[in-house]
Amino acid sequence: AAGRVVAHLDLDCFYAQVEMIRNPELRDKPLGVQQKNLVVTCNYEARKLGVKKLMSVKDAKEKCPQLILVNGEDLTPYREMSYKVTELLGEFSPLVERLGFDENFVDITEIVEKRLNQLQQSGCSGVRVSGHVYNNQGDLHDTTHVRLVMGSQIAEELREAVHARLGLTGCAGVASNKLLSKLVSGTFKPNQQTLLLPESCQDLIRGLNHIQKVPGIGYKTTKRLETLGIRNVCDLQAFPSAVLEKEFGVSVAQRIQKLSYGEDDTPVTPSGPPQSFSDEDSFKKCSSEAEVKEKLEELLLNLLDRIRKDGRQPHTVRLTIRQFSSSDKWLNRESRQCPVPPHLLPRFGKESSNLISPLVDILMKLFRKMIDVALPFHLTLLSVCFSNLKDLPSGKKGSIGFYLKQMSPPSGSGK
DNA sequence: TGGGGTTAT
DNA sequence: ATAACCC
Numbered sequence: 001a002a003g004r005v006v007a008h009l010d011l012d013c014f015y016a017q018v019e020m021i022r023n024p025e026l027r028d029k030p031l032g033v034q035q036k037n038l039v040v041t042c043n044y045e046a047r048k049l050g051v052k053k054l055m056s057v058k059d060a061k062e063k064c065p066q067l068i069l070v071n072g073e074d075l076t077p078y079r080e081m082s083y084k085v086t087e088l089l090g091e092f093s094p095l096v097e098r099l100g101f102d103e104n105f106v107d108i109t110e111i112v113e114k115r116l117n118q119l120q121q122s123g124c125s126g127v128r129v130s131g132h133v134y135n136n137q138g139d140l141h142d143t144t145h146v147r148l149v150m151g152s153q154i155a156e157e158l159r160e161a162v163h164a165r166l167g168l169t170g171c172a173g174v175a176s177n178k179l180l181s182k183l184v185s186g187t188f189k190p191n192q193q194t195l196l197l198p199e200s201c202q203d204l205i206r207g208l209n210h211i212q213k214v215p216g217i218g219y220k221t222t223k224r225l226e227t228l229g230i231r232n233v234c235d236l237q238a239f240p241s242a243v244l245e246k247e248f249g250v251s252v253a254q255r256i257q258k259l260s261y262g263e264d265d266t267p268v269t270p271s272g273p274p275q276s277f278s279d280e281d282s283f284k285k286c287s288s289e290a291e292v293k294e295k296l297e298e299l300l301l302n303l304l305d306r307i308r309k310d311g312r313q314p315h316t317v318r319l320t321i322r323q324f325s326s327s328d329k330w331l332n333r334e335s336r337q338c339p340v341p342p343h344l345l346p347r348f349g350k351e352s353s354n355l356i357s358p359l360v361d362i363l364m365k366l367f368r369k370m371i372d373v374a375l376p377f378h379l380t381l382l383s384v385c386f387s388n389l390k391d392l393p394s395g396k397k398g399s400i401g402f403y404l405k406q407m408s409p410p411s412g413s414g415k
Numbered sequence: 416t417g418g419g420g421t422t423a424t
Numbered sequence: 425a426t427a428a429c430c431c
Contacts, residue, residue: 014431035417054416075418100420100431218429251423252428271421280418318425335425383418 005151006268007106008181009158011085011170012190014102016043018081019070021167030064033072036282040072044190073281075101084166086271092158097178098271102170105178106158107268112150130156131172131193134184134204138197145197148174152195159193179264180204182215205262206233216259224248236260273310273389279303280383285324287378289364296363297356299384304352307386313345314386317359319366322381333381336366340386349392 011017015033020026020043030046032039039060042051050063060067072078082101089096095107119127129140130152140149155172162168172193173185183204184196196204208214209232212222228247230236237260244253258264279299286292296319307314318337325332341362347355363384371377 038416040417056416073418079419098420098431103431216429220428275421278419282417333426337425 003176004109005112006181007108007155008173008185009104010185011102013041015041015072030067032069034069035073095268097268105268108154112147132188134196135200138199155193177264201262208233214259233260276387277306278385282381295382312389313348316388318385319363320383324378324380334370336369
């Protein structure tokens with residue numbers, strides 16, 4: 001087996017791009033997408049003027065008084081466009097894995113092999129690289145690189161297709177695994193692509209000056225690594241594996257140490273349709289049962305609509321809350337879940353009106369498992385999640401379609 | 416600090 | 425059910 005060829009696609013400031021498509025007047029103006037008190041992303045016009053991702057609205061307006069803000073708390077337009085991108089990529093290869101709404105991995109090994117065979121039969125030679133090459137190291141004519149170089153051409157075609165069919169621009173990285181493709185995709189930033197050849201792998205990974213930049217090493221792990229005196233990728237590479245295993249357990253220790261060498265053997269796993277549907281809202285204060293009920297009804301209305309369009313039945317409901325706490329930073333979420341009563345399941349295909357009140361009752365029971373309503377409480381977030389999604393028990397063979405593709409139901413002939 | 420997602424334990 | 429990770 002010769003290695004894989006993986007492309008990572010990362011759309012440029014995705015929410016802002018979607019908003020500019022929805023309203024082209026915003027095209028050439030500095031635009032930010034706002035959720036509550038945050039500018040969660042912004043277009044490049046705004047970035048030129050000093051606006052950054054996740055900047056507070058206050059700071060952003062100080063930096064850039066002309067900034068136009070659109071509310072992005074309802075993710076529906078972004079979610080829909082996101083799945084269109086994933087579906088489009090699925091036309092090239094069945095191996096497409098989503099990461100958030102704006103990133104996709106595509107395993108393009110099979111496409112490369114097919115083209116390689118055609119190329120060999122037609123006797124052509126010389127394969128041109130598309131886009132940048134990281135560090136410009138390595139011999140592009142080296143036959144050991146031909147598959148990756150062809151991968152760069154395919155990545156170009158993926159980006160072209162996304163632009164031509166959906167009007168979106170983005171970056172791509174091509175490398176021999178997911179980790180490296182993702183790391184390299186960000187090297188040239190808007191709307192460009194970069195190929196990583198094996199010679200430059202160590203430069204790429206060791207060039208990360210903080211370990212938290214390594215995808216898979218998050219906040220908690222970084223803190224614990226720092227306790228061990230590990231601050232950068234080189235430290236982690238050189239650290240004794242036995243000691244690391246004692247701190248993190250064998251599984252985590254081996255995984256993160258391999259990551260530090262740029263090694264990642266996890267396959268590109270097709271995401272398929274979503275595993276869960278959730279809707280949440282945050283607020284300054286919610287302190288009565290009546291308010292909770294109101295909020296839950298709103299969340300449910302949105303969710304039931306999405307589930308109806310999906311067509312599957314959720315067998316589990318979960319309620320998540322965040323309680324106000326002055327000191328605690330971010331860890332303060334609790335949840336309770338329970339099965340959806342089987343007699344409610346058939347109602348999921350239809351109008352939400354018969355489902356909403358029994359579900360609110362269930363959610364309020366879950367709520368009372370966490371909160372003693374006889375005492376004062378102060379919530380800052382409510383979230384409802386449906387999971388454990390199952391296909392409808394249908395007598396017919398064959399599973400449901402791909403992703404959220406909705407075909408209009410067959411007209412007439414309702415028996 | 417938003418409003419989502421996933422997998423592992 | 426929580427904890428970690430990702431965007």
